[in-house]
Amino acid sequence: MQRFLDPAVLARISDLDLVARTVVDGFVAGLHRSPDFGFSQEFAEYRAYTPGDDLRHVDWNVFARTERAYLKRYRGETNSLLTVLLDASNSMNYTSHSVSKMDYARFIAASLFYLAIQNQRDAAGLIVFDDEVRNYIRPSTRQGQLARLMSGLELAEPHARTDFRKPLDHFQEFLRRRGLVLMLSDFFEPPERIVRTIEPLRFHGNEVVLFHVLDPREIRPELGEPAILVDLETRERLEVTPEYAQNEYRQKMATHIDELRDRARGAGMDYFLLSTERPLDEALTEYLSIRQRRN
């Protein structure tokens, strides 16, 4: 099963739903006896039934013994709203192998949607943005939500350049209810500006996780000879030497990653670096296990 989770293999599967199922089922199978994964699977407490509550959640065993209706509450119910912010700027189109950053981000998002909706029955939504909000699918648990989300991911094609500030204003409108906000982006902005822009989401009680999606060649570029590089977003051209790419660029990129991680965590956000050559299940497992420890 593991070989199916290779991003390069998954990239050949055109059906995003199938990709998500393959990833999730694959790594769930790999977790063995770990039923308490996910956002809100862990039991928290019993609460007395009040009119309007969903009768499906009544613990009928307790009712039989005590003749009182109690609802079984789980810890996840406090953040059962999942919103994925997907960066669809042109830089996400970059790839040095068979999987672009955009594809990889789609796979991650699809897998998380599948996990949330199919396994947890949580509400999930999607916001696709570049310098504007391109698509918004409201979080919901309604029938067909997963299909809508998958369709939204399919339609998310990179267009313009990234600008977090403008779409974040809209996010404030959309994210009224607190929940889990996952942002998938390559974050080619100064870390300070990124964190400052995203930080307000955290004030609403949202749990914010930054998925930093990068191609391996973006982290360790390899140039055989001097080359002219073209910025995918700005179309700017620059002649770059192999020596620079070998030394100074790598150092700058490492500093950028470290600073972003530090600032994000300093602002109460989680940060995960995802290299597109990394198997998807491995990335998800790491993320979920870290979350589990935190909870």
Next chain:
Amino acid sequence: MGFLAPWFLVGAAAVAVPLYLHLLRRHTTTPQPFSSLMFFEQRTQSSIRHRRLRYLLLLALRLALLLLLVLAFADPFINRPVASASSGKLLLLVIDNSFSMRAGSRLADAKRDATSVLASRPPSERAQVMALGSQLQVLTQPTQDSVGLSSAVNSVQPSDTRGSFGELARALHSMAESANEPIELHLFSDMQKSNMPANFQDMVLPPNVSLVLHPVATKAMPNWAVESVNAPGQVWDPKKARVEAVIAGYNTPAAMRTVSLVVNGKVAATRMVSVPASGRATVEFDSLNVPYGFSRCEVRIDSADSLPGDDSSLFAVERSDPGRVLFLHESADSRSPLYFEAALSSAAESAFTMESVPVAQASNVMLSKYAFVVLSDVSSLPSVLENNLASYVRNGGSVLVAAGTATGRLPRVPVFGANILQARYYSNQEDHFLNVGDADPAHPSVQKADRWSGVKFYYAVRVDDSGSRVVARLTDQTPILLDKSIGEGRVLLLASGLDNVTNDFPLHPNFVPFVEQTAFYLSGTERRSGSRLVDSFLQLRTSKEQAVSVEVIDPGGRRPLSLKEATTAQSYQLTSSGFYQLRLANGRQDVVGVNADRRESDLDVIPPDVLALWSGNTSKESVASSADQPATEKNKPFGLWWYVMLLVLLAAVAESWVASRYLGTRREEL
């Protein structure tokens, strides 16, 4: 400077390829998309400048390599003055010392002329001396040493060889191939007409040889000579040996000449002969009374001409007892011995005497004293005799078996050992006889017998021919003559009789040479000639007689072969006239009389117009070239392609080195 193949310069257009690859293509590098240039800075590194320099050096080397290659193919040359080469002209003196130069004072005149030419040459000019006979003999290397050159001229001695201007031209062609310097050839010769090759083209000299002729004879001189002597090499009966000599006169008036036959220094017979003007006369001596062993003979004339060397002709004769032949036959058969003996005595110069013995009385005969045995159509063979014959053959004896009608009734041919398959009578054929269809002309028995054409065979015995060599077959493929080696001896089978009943062979003219050749073949006697020509070769050993010492004693009593040559030399070239004494590898002693080639006796000279043509052909060119000397001397082309190719090699090595370093840098970066 110029180019011998200027069209190759078009190839210089190929420099466009590296120019395109290095310069144009480099600037059209496809930009690579990258997600963000946020962390990049525009910067030109010093290492890039270094590499660009190396890149330009590589480009320059590649351009140079291509241009040099094109240059090499265009074959450049420069005009170099050849004045120094002209001063390096070789003065080649060739003195004819062939047999005809013995006439009068020809050789002395030639040497005197050569000495005067040597004296008149500039001291710095190199000269070389050679002698011309049948081959060109080098007497000195090219040198300026006047003393050595004069000594070489004076050392030239008359020889008995035949001069050849064709050989002179051939040798000079090979000299001209190895040395490009001009050669001034001075030929001192009697310009004998007979020295010319059959084709004038064969004596044309190479272009860089200018010929200067120094004829020492301008007209033909009268000369008498013993042109040829026909004498046997071996004599068995002196009374039956005959000597025939041809006396020739060249440019001579009609005259009477006294011809003497000299045996071992004593005049044995004298004849007077009338030789017509510039003609030939034949003299015959009826007997050659020589003692047993080798005798040194000559036919001599009194001529009193200027060339006494050809007034006698030498030959050697060996006298020995005739070989004995045993003829075994049935008592009733009287024809076979009659025919065979008649043929043997008439043809073989009394080399053999035949004893005819009926087979029934031959049991006690000592076979070893006979040269060979003839077994003629016996119906039965006493076992003692058959054993004796088999032993005789195994020990090296030879037998001729004739299988007629009597032998045809036996199951196998006696002595020969082959089974008789069938006795065939051809009387029922349409023509009542068969002829010989195939014959091996290499076999001595049929060599001179005209392949037995016309011989009619009425009867033949068909035998199993396995293990034997079929010499002749009838037209129905029946083997008629077979040869077989048994032990050290040899058996020849005639599958028919020796009488005139089973065939008409004994009555046929081919029978005599057949008997003669077969007798010599079976007895192992070689027909030798007692005289040879100068420059001919004597075979000293056969391929089976290796590592056996031979001995040659020349007419001067010297042994010309070294010890090593005496054990390895296959042949020996006879270089002078006189008697050579030999001991061959097979142990046989021999004496050979050697005479000069009689074509040298004709002292007629080459006509002046032919001489002018010969020297003019080359001299015109040389005169022409010397007339153009001031102009062409400075303009001799000197090819440079070799040096250009050397530069190509250097450029290729440098290009490989620089390219490997450049690519090496790139690999490190990766």
